[in-house]
Amino acid sequence: MVDNKPLLIRISEEDNVEIVVNENGLKAGTKIKDDIIVKEDIPQAHKVALKDFEEGDEIIRYGNVIGYAAKRIEKGSWINQYNVTLPSSPKLDKLEFATNLKELPTLEGYTFKGYRNSDGSVGTKNLLGIFSCVQCAEGVLNRAIKKIEEELLPQYPNVDGVVPINHNYGCGVAINSPNAKIPIRTLKNISENPNFGEVIVVSLGCEKLEADRLFKGMDKNVIVLQEEAGFEEMLETIVSRAKEALEILNRRQREICPASELVVGMQCGGSDAFSGITANPAVGYAADLLVRTGATVIFAEVSEVRDGLHLLAPRIVNQELGEKLKEEIAWYDNYLDLGSVDRDANPTPGNKQGGLANIVEKSLGSIQKAGTSPIVDILSPGEKVKKKGLVFAATPASDFVCGTLQLAAGITLQVFTTGRGTTYGLAMAPVIKVSSRTVLKDKWQDLIDIDAGRIATGEVDIKEVGKEIFEYILAVASGEKKTWADKWQIENRLCLFNPAPIT
Amino acid sequence: MVDNKPLLIRISEEDNVEIVVNENGLKAGTKIKDDIIVKEDIPQAHKVALKDFEEGDEIIRYGNVIGYAAKRIEKGSWINQYNVTLPSSPKLDKLEFATNLKELPTLEGYTFKGYRNSDGSVGTKNLLGIFSCVQCAEGVLNRAIKKIEEELLPQYPNVDGVVPINHNYGCGVAINSPNAKIPIRTLKNISENPNFGEVIVVSLGCEKLEADRLFKGMDKNVIVLQEEAGFEEMLETIVSRAKEALEILNRRQREICPASELVVGMQCGGSDAFSGITANPAVGYAADLLVRTGATVIFAEVSEVRDGLHLLAPRIVNQELGEKLKEEIAWYDNYLDLGSVDRDANPTPGNKQGGLANIVEKSLGSIQKAGTSPIVDILSPGEKVKKKGLVFAATPASDFVCGTLQLAAGITLQVFTTGRGTTYGLAMAPVIKVSSRTVLKDKWQDLIDIDAGRIATGEVDIKEVGKEIFEYILAVASGEKKTWADKWQIENRLCLFNPAPIT
């Protein structure tokens, strides 16, 4: 259909490249402007040079430098990972904060039907969480979960599920290493996620991360396996405690809550060059709508914002918060340095095949998810969110590590954009999957919830898709719509961020 | 019964402490020798001072210094983590190699019934492994496994199971970091474990650890999710490939193989002060019997041998191998150092409550598992075993990280000793659980396979239990006996060792 005539997208007036929209790319010889003929076959989502570049010339996309020509590049040529050199990252001490704070007009009257918890938080699901303090408990816990799912769950139709909170931590780790605080607070905060109506804790009994240490001062329902007389008794104890919890959960009802009680995480994975012009800006528009209702929106992924920091810093509400951002980024720079890698370790082969030449281009597209509102707080990895509005969580970009840390921060729903396509899913929260290209939605009809690819072809605009995502969030949060990932129960396990040693 | 009269154990003539065997410990005032009266209540498995120690005096157990008196300790007092200071580790450049090589007489005629693979290796199980290249694939893979287990497996009674090889690696990681070679070779070698008769690989398609990179030059059965038209087709493709593999596996038969084809891993976890005098020496005796039949025995756990290196180095067959050991240990020392921890980060609260004052005492007990034969090879973490005889794998001591790396090394069965009690289990290989105390076996009748606690009370000796373990290994490897962990299907997931950064 559209493949007959060349279709290209430019984001900003200053850009000297355009993105190919045509599904089968553009053939050498195609005339795309009066004075530009494509020099070589260029795949969909990749960049065409709009001018002749001399070696070292700036390559501009999103109105920003994404790199420099590695050699002479003629007008109409394909610009990709092989002919672009990486610019240096914004210097932390050059960042300016709070110079571009744009308060958005509030939106009144939006609600959803959630599960109100005793601490005032509101869940989008009514889940029983069963938490292992240490990996040793996992094998037994999983047998118990199987029994609970088969024998108990069908009797409690108001309960959305029983979720094992398993992980690789708890013992055999350097628990007094300075960085151990990250996995420890992550686990503690995950147990407090609003989507859990009840939590049961299963401890082995001799692990380093003892339940008393992990949940200091908190009232928890703890089972210690070493105090049970063998496997069958362990199973019986876990199942009978689960039954008590399910009785309580089954009596809960959804109630109407203001949209300001939502905590929504934004993430991207399997990105391509369309992510930054279709799915991410649409999600950014939805983020702005959420912030305008008073809700909390969390974006994250340090290595993907690292090269767009000069654009985010002016939106950070004050200097003090700016300093926290600098600390988090400096910590991460040092962390990568110790592993002898740099930030360009982030883009995957898939990203690059998808048209993202390097981490700078990926970053500029990635930060579109954060919309335009002021950034009111910065979370260290694993910290719990305390404020409403737009919040940055300084997590790795790794999909499941970021997902786990957002769950610890307290998200009750996640929006996930993808270009290449990923089967990502979480057991603890619904994940709304947004595709950057229509070809992906056409292929993965039963995995992609919303197609933002229609933006590239001009069928709809960013605001329309943004509004659609916003309304879909409210419907899913209310239990009125179900994401594909929830329908198929695609549930990836948690993936802790533990930068401390294994012993 | 035995609790009426004091029961104590001393390992070596030179020891100046003894271990309390009585289940309820010893009360203050109990006379234990003509000239020694217990000064304070001392729990089971803990140490009694046999002499008056001045501050700085050597405390000797296993004939070796386990620490120094932190203050004056009177004869009959309790010696524990609070009054013992840690000695320094053996210096790597002072180690002497190949000075104590004791060739053991060969044992002929021992066999087991295993599954012979086309590469000549022999499995103790007949498993289908389904391997994810990246965590993104896990959610879909797990749904497929569920379908396969419910709908297909019952039709193939000769197949022992279908095991998902899931992990946290594959993307969102610094894949070009020097240390990335560890998780990568681990995954590659796990796919080659002899207990897998067939392996299917599930790739997302855009991950950093592409199937082609991971399995370079190897012929693998790969499914790429991004090439499938949605979730239902993914499921169908995985299930139909599994069906083909199950048909092949179901036609396999166990055949009689020499015991020399066994590859047995030794591990300990949840240790107490009895581990080093009952379970570990008995396992060490079994290790010697295995080596004498020509089998391969792998012991591991760097931080638990670190302080016993001066005893192991003389058993390393040559200087070149000694240099490899030094490299591995130096790498690990540096790794802990970067995390600002030292080797005493290893013992858990449970170890210490169990009577192990520090890592030196734990080490001396832990290395008993290695028996007495020469050490013929050293494996870096994740490397595959190449030699028969006793081999040291330089892995962390963390139970599941060590277990995963031993599976990568190629073990087809593991023996696991425990004092405090752990519910450890592996899906890929049978785990024989040996208790260090009878009280644990009495309590966990349906989890502990063999009780070595009887050694402490003098009921049986180390050789008898060692022989029993050896015979049990042959029976389990032949499918004639089933471990408790296999009976209950207690299957902890793999836990990769990735010392490189997350991106």
Ligand SMILES: [Ca+2]
């Ligand atoms: Ca579920």
Ligand SMILES: [Ca+2]
């Ligand atoms: Ca991500």
Ligand SMILES: [Ca+2]
């Ligand atoms: Ca199984």
Ligand SMILES: [Ca+2]
């Ligand atoms: Ca197909």
Ligand SMILES: [Ca+2]
């Ligand atoms: Ca261990």
